[in-house]
Amino acid sequence: MTVSVSLEKITCTFAAKGGGSYTAVKDVDLSVADGEFVSVVGPTGCGKSTLLNVAAGLLKPSSGVTRIFGETLAGVNRRAGYMFQSEALMPWRSALANVTAGLEFRGEDWTAARAKGEDWLARVGLAGFGDRYPHQLSGGMRKRVSLAQMLILDPQILLMDEPFSALDVQTRSLMENELLELWSADRKSVIFITHDLEEAISLSDRVVVLSAGPATHPIGEYAIDLPRPRDVSEIRLTPAFIALHDKIWHAMKSEVLKGYQQTRNRTSA
Amino acid sequence: MKRKLWIWQCLLLVAIFAFWHVATHPELVPPFVWDNPDRAAFFFGEPVKIFKAIYVWFVGGEIYPHLWVTLQETALAFVIGSALGLGIGLWLGLTPFASALLDPYIKAANAMPRVVLAPIFMVWFGLGIWSKVALGVTLVFFIVFFNVYQGVKEVSPVVLNNATMLGATRRQLLRFVYLPSATSWVFSSLHTSVGMAFVGAVVGEYLGSAKGVGYLIHMAEGSFDINTVFAGILVLTVFALVLDFAVSFAERRLLVWRPTQGETQPL
Numbered sequence: 001m002t003v004s005v006s007l008e009k010i011t012c013t014f015a016a017k018g019g020g021s022y023t024a025v026k027d028v029d030l031s032v033a034d035g036e037f038v039s040v041v042g043p044t045g046c047g048k049s050t051l052l053n054v055a056a057g058l059l060k061p062s063s064g065v066t067r068i069f070g071e072t073l074a075g076v077n078r079r080a081g082y083m084f085q086s087e088a089l090m091p092w093r094s095a096l097a098n099v100t101a102g103l104e105f106r107g108e109d110w111t112a113a114r115a116k117g118e119d120w121l122a123r124v125g126l127a128g129f130g131d132r133y134p135h136q137l138s139g140g141m142r143k144r145v146s147l148a149q150m151l152i153l154d155p156q157i158l159l160m161d162e163p164f165s166a167l168d169v170q171t172r173s174l175m176e177n178e179l180l181e182l183w184s185a186d187r188k189s190v191i192f193i194t195h196d197l198e199e200a201i202s203l204s205d206r207v208v209v210l211s212a213g214p215a216t217h218p219i220g221e222y223a224i225d226l227p228r229p230r231d232v233s234e235i236r237l238t239p240a241f242i243a244l245h246d247k248i249w250h251a252m253k254s255e256v257l258k259g260y261q262q263t264r265n266r267t268s269a
Numbered sequence: 270m271k272r273k274l275w276i277w278q279c280l281l282l283v284a285i286f287a288f289w290h291v292a293t294h295p296e297l298v299p300p301f302v303w304d305n306p307d308r309a310a311f312f313f314g315e316p317v318k319i320f321k322a323i324y325v326w327f328v329g330g331e332i333y334p335h336l337w338v339t340l341q342e343t344a345l346a347f348v349i350g351s352a353l354g355l356g357i358g359l360w361l362g363l364t365p366f367a368s369a370l371l372d373p374y375i376k377a378a379n380a381m382p383r384v385v386l387a388p389i390f391m392v393w394f395g396l397g398i399w400s401k402v403a404l405g406v407t408l409v410f411f412i413v414f415f416n417v418y419q420g421v422k423e424v425s426p427v428v429l430n431n432a433t434m435l436g437a438t439r440r441q442l443l444r445f446v447y448l449p450s451a452t453s454w455v456f457s458s459l460h461t462s463v464g465m466a467f468v469g470a471v472v473g474e475y476l477g478s479a480k481g482v483g484y485l486i487h488m489a490e491g492s493f494d495i496n497t498v499f500a501g502i503l504v505l506t507v508f509a510l511v512l513d514f515a516v517s518f519a520e521r522r523l524l525v526w527r528p529t530q531g532e533t534q535p536l
Contacts, residue, residue, distance in 0.1 A: 056434060058430055058433065058434070076433055076434065077434075078436065080434070081434065082430070082431065082434040084427050084430070084431055086427050087425070087427065087428075088425075088427045088428055088430070088431035089428070089431075090428055090432070090445070090446065090449070091428075091526055091527070092449045092450070092453060092526045092527075093449075093526070094526075101432070101435055101437075101445070102435035102436050104445075105432075105435055105436040105437045105438070105441050105445070106436055133525065133526040134526075135526070135527070135528035149431075149435065150435075153435065153436070
């Protein structure tokens with residue numbers, strides 16, 4: 001089994017406002033096998049995005065090593081695609097131009113890139129929307145464009161930071177199913193960050209639970225042995241899913257409460 | 270509703286000119302401010318004579334070379350000022366050290382009333398169009414510069430990270446993210462900067478030149494020909510309105526990607 005992403009003893013410390021320092025994540029070990037779908041769940045503000053940025057090479061950890069397919073990562077991770085939580089499309093580019101942006105950066109031929117872009121737009125269900133600008137699309141459609149923008153470059157690793165958290169429930173489960181379908185076509189490694197345990201279980205092969213911050217670290221790992229292909233809205237009703245949910249939720253509950261308590265203290269202080 | 274409003278706006282214009290005519294034409298109304306009935310016309314001109322002067326200018330063709338010169342100066346000042354503002358704004362926006370170093374100087378240069386530079390530009394560039402272009406450039410530059418500088422600082426970090434993850438190099442980030450983002454800020458200041466280029470051109474002409482609408486006004490003023498002065502002002506106003514229309518048109522064509530508030534409206 002090849003390991004695609006391996007975070008070893010990652011610690012990230014930031015200078016806090018008004019002096020002092022804040023350790024967001026401490027001594028985190030996390031490895032993802034090639035083709036594995038791993039979800040990382042944890043209470044809000046626990047440093048999940050920090051870990052993802054380290055894996056992407058956008059953030060240099062204070063200490064620790066990131067290895068991508070065995071090689072130590074320095075600079076931006078060129079083998080990974082990143083899907084952001086907030087709006088990341090270039091507003092001055094049409095949907096098609098956004099999807100083909102990565103190909104353009106690589107210097108690929110315009111006509112070939114355009115054909116590929118049209119193809120990807122069709123694959124995410126946006127055929128005929130290529131000339132729309134981001135503000136002319138709905139939130140769900142913009143996420144589809146982001147998905148196509150990432151997948152067109154055929155990255156070996158997908159890093160996803162709560163990509164569907166801003167969507168309504170219906171659109172969200174639709175997008176989750178589509179993601180699973182696209183992913184199962186050629187299994188890439190996925191690190192999927194979410195605070196939604198149900199989303200994590202229904203999508204993943206493995207769920208990693210993080211402790212509340214500061215100094216976040218993994219406190220448990222759970223293999224999800226539910227059969228694939230899955231339908232995310234149907235699988236949530238099966239007994240196996242509910243049993244897993246119960247088990248992981250029990251482990252998570254105290255951390256969530258801790259995180260909540262800390263946020264409350266911080267705001268009242 | 271819009272059509273009706275348009276009619277009312279025209280009526281208001283006609284009313285203003287009618288009032289002007291009645292109040293200034295000698296002996297149309299009994300004198301109420303000055304004893305001399307010709308005094309009002311001396312100070313405020315007479316609309317009929319003003320329109321006659323404009324008519325003579327356009328039919329005789331005397332005005333066209335002057336308008337052309339003013340247009341050239343405006344366009345050159347706008348293009349050169351915008352290009353400089355865009356370039357230097359991008360540069361300072363991306364190099365914190367240079368921007369920190371130059372910050373007080375830029376503030377000082379912006380605070381200085383730049384019209385006083387006009388005589389210096391005349392010494393440097395002569396009485397031709399370039400001294401007016403230079404004055405317009407100093408006015409346009411700062412508007413565009415501050416907008417671009419702000420625009421660069423406010424490029425969404427998520428969009429930048431996204432482009433980086435899609436494989437953009439630093440140069441590609443500049444070309445595909447910073448530049449379009451900054452350009453949109455240039456366009457948002459387009460009305461102001463075209464207006465300023467125009468102000469620079471006319472003020473420059475007024476202070477010393479041999480051509481241009483500002484020059485016509487200056488000459489007429491020298492011989493107390495108030496009707497020609499007003500004619501020049503009216504021509505300039507209409508000219509500025511036409512420029513503004515052209516800018517609005519360009520804006521609509523170039524900023525299609527930008528969300529406009531309330532694209533739907535009640536009937």
